[in-house]
Amino acid sequence: MSCTEAKTLKEGNDFEKKHTPIIECKDIVNPEEIFEVKIHTAGVEHPMEDGHFIQFIGLRIGDIPLARADLTQYAKPEMVFHIKAPSKGHEGSVMKLTAYMYCNLHGIWKYEKEIKIE
Numbered sequence: 001m002s003c004t005e006a007k008t009l010k011e012g013n014d015f016e017k018k019h020t021p022i023i024e025c026k027d028i029v030n031p032e033e034i035f036e037v038k039i040h041t042a043g044v045e046h047p048m049e050d051g052h053f054i055q056f057i058g059l060r061i062g063d064i065p066l067a068r069a070d071l072t073q074y075a076k077p078e079m080v081f082h083i084k085a086p087s088k089g090h091e092g093s094v095m096k097l098t099a100y101m102y103c104n105l106h107g108i109w110k111y112e113k114e115i116k117i118e
């Protein structure tokens with residue numbers, strides 16, 4: 001399953017809200033700051049049951065993988081990662097975080113959020 005095929009929330013119906021990850025984190029960070037990135041579904045929690053569950057949650061900056069958590073039907077479909085901002089010299093730049101959520105029946109979904117480095 002390629003991340004380039006990931007779907008995003010378009011209509012905002014319950015099916016999409018159940019599968020689209022949302023990123024909650026600060027909008028502005030300092031160089032090398034460790035900050036919290038919470039990823040969860042967009043308003044409607046996805047079921048976690050035998051045969052239908054969120055199998056992984058991943059986080060990338062651009063194309064670079066930062067973190068990933070594999071889940072089972074016994075886990076809550078959300079995750080908190082602690083991420084280190086880029087080093088000094090990147091002040092004024094913007095980094096694009098992309099969260100991925102993979103449902104074993106309904107495929108991969110993504111959400112993007114830009115964060116400024118100050």
Ligand SMILES: [Fe+2]
Nearest residue numbers: 103104105106
């Ligand atoms: Fe699903």
